[in-house]
Amino acid sequence: MINFIFPCLLALLISFVLTPTVRKLAFKIGAIDRPDCRKVHCKTMPRLGGLAVFLAFTGAVLFTQQLNNKLIGLLVGGLLIVLLGILDDTRGLPAKVKLVGQIAAAAAVIPFGIQVEFITNPINGDLLHLGIWGIPVTIFWIISVTNAVNLIDGLDGLAGGTSFIAALTMAAIIWQQDGTGMEVTLLALVLAASILGFLRYNFFPAKIFLGDTGSMFLGYALGTLAVMGVTKTATAISVIVPMVILGLPLLDVLFAILRRYQSQRPIFQPDKEHLHHRLMALGLSHRQTVLAIYAVNLILGVSAFLLTVLTTSQAALLLFILAVVIIVTANKIGVIGKVAPTGTSSSVSQNLRQRSSKM
Template sequence: MIKYFIIFVIAAVISFAATPFVKKLAFRLNAIDVPNSERRVHKKPIPRMGGLAMYISFVIVSLGFYGANKQVIGIIIGATILVVMGIIDDRRELPPLYKLIAQIAAGVVLIIFGITVKSITVPFMNEYLYIGYWGIPITLVWVVGITNAINLIDGLDGLACGISFISSTTLFCVALISQRDVAIILTLILSGACLGFLYYNFNPASIFMGDTGSQFLGFVLAAISIQGAIKSVTTVAVVVPILAIGLPIYDTLFAMLRRKLNNKPMMSADRGHLHHKLLDRGLSQKRTVILMYIISMIMGLLSIIAMILPTKTSFMLFMFVCLFAYVFGRKIGILRQE
C-alpha cells in the first residue's frame, strides 16, 4: 500500500507543478475561454488546455513505472492523439466530425495494442459469451461514448475533473479486488493527476481543462475500464463500468434522448444537463458540483458492491439504478421537451 500511495502522490505533485506552466502556455497560444453564450457560467476569460498538465503527469509516471509495457504504450498513444486534437480545439473550435475521427483513431490504437472487449456477461447468468470480432465495434462505441460523456459533463468548475477522480478511484478499488496490476497502477496515476489539477480547477477556477483534458480523461477511463479486466469490467457488460463512470454516462444518454424528443441534432448544445438544472433551481456552482460529487461517489460505491455480488444480483441492482435515474431525470426536468 505504501507503493500505491507513493505513486499517487508523485502523479498529483507532477500535475500540480505542471499546471502553472500549462496556464502560461495557454495564454501564449490564445487558448482562452471567453464567456460569450448563456451556457457559460463564468464571467471572465479563463485559460483552457489545463488537461495537458494531467496528460504530462500520466505519461511521465506511467512510463517511469512500466517502461515499454505494450498496453500502457497503446493507451498513451491513443491519449496523445486526443490531447493533440484537444489543444487544437481549445485554440479554435473544431467541427464535431473532426473530434469523432480522432476518437475513433484513438480507439483503433487500443485495438491494435490488444485492449479490446473480448466477451460479454450474459444477463442474470454467471456465464460469459465470447464475441470475437464483434468486440471491435463494441470497443470503439465504448471509447467514443465515454470520451464524449466526460466532455459533455465538463460544464462547471471542477466538475469533470472531480468526477473523473472519483471514477478512477472507484476503478482502482475494482481492479484491486480483481488483482489486475496494470489497472491498479494506471487508475492510481490518473486519480493523482486529477487531484493535482483540481486544486486550480475547483471553483473559482483559474484554469479549465478544456477539450484537452475532457478528451484525455474520458479516453483513459474508457481504456482502463476495458483493460482492467474482471468479471464485468473487462466485458463492458453494463454493470460495473457503467456504475463506476455512471453520472457522465447517464447525463449523456439523457441529453441524447432529450434532443431526440426536441427534434434537435444530437451534437447540438443546450442547457438541459443535470448541472444546468441544479443551477436553475438556485444552487450555487460550488454546491451543484459537490452534490454531483456525492451522487458520483454513491454510484461508485454501488459499482464496487456490484463487483462483489453474484452476476444475477448485480444486474438487478443495475436495473434498479437505471429506473431510479429515469424517474429522477423526469422529476428534475432533464427529459422535458423545450
C-alpha cells in the same frame, strides 16, 4: 505498497507544479474560453489544463513502470486524443472532425492488444466471445466515455472530480476482483493522483479549465482502463459495472440525446439542459451543484463496488432500485423532457451566469 505510493505522489506533484505553467501557455497560444450565452463563467478563462494532467500521468508511468504493449497503446492513444484536444482548444474544430479524431485515438489501442474480447450474459453468466466484433465494440465504448466526460465538463471541477471518483472506484473494483490486475489498478490510481493535483486550480473558483484537451483525455483514459481491467472479469455483472462507475456522465449524454430527439434538434447541438444546468436553475449555487454531483458519483461508485460482491439476484435488485431512482429524479428535475423555449432558455442562462458571478 511503495510501488503504489511513489508513482501516485510523483503524478500528484507533476500535475500540481505544471498546471500554473500550462495556464500561462494557454494564454500565449490562444487556448482561451470566452463567455457566451450557453456558458456559466463570466470572464475569459484559459483552457488546456488537461495537458498538465496528461503530462503528469504519462511522466509518472514512464518513470516508474516497465513498458509493455498495452501501456504503450494506452499512451499512444492518449497522445492522439490530447493533440486533438489542443487543436480544438486553440482553433476550434467541427464536431464531425472531432469525432473522426476520437475514432482514430480509440482505434489506436487495438493493435496493442486492448480490446473487449467477450461480454458476459448477466442472466446466466455465459461468455459471448466477440472475435472481430470486439474492435467496433471497443471503439464505440471508448468514444462514448470520451464524449460523456467531455459533455459534463460545464462547471469548475465537475469533470475532473467526476473522473477522480470514477478512477478511484475503478481501482478498488479491479483490485478486489482480480489480484492479477495490479497494473491497471496502479494506472487508475496514478490517473486519480494526476487529476487531484490539477483540481487545486480547477475547483470553484477555477483558475484554469480542463478544456477539450483534458475532458477528452480523462474520458479516453477511463474508457480504456475499463477495457483493460473491469471488462476482463468473467462475472455475470461485469458488463454492467463500467456503466455504473461512469453512470452519471453516460446518462447525461443519453438524456441529452433524448431531449434533442424529442425537440427535433441536431444531436450535436448544445443546450443548457444538462444535469448541472438544471440543478443551478433550481437554485443551487455553483459550488453546491458540483458537490451534489460529486455525491451522486460517490453513490454510483459504491453501488458499482457492491455489484461485484453481491449475488446475482442481489445485484439485479440493486440495479433495479438505481434505475427507478435515476429515472424518477431525472424526470423531476427536467433533464429528460423537452428543452425550454428559446426565450426561457436565454433567461435561465442569464440567471445562472448572474448567480455564478456573485460567488
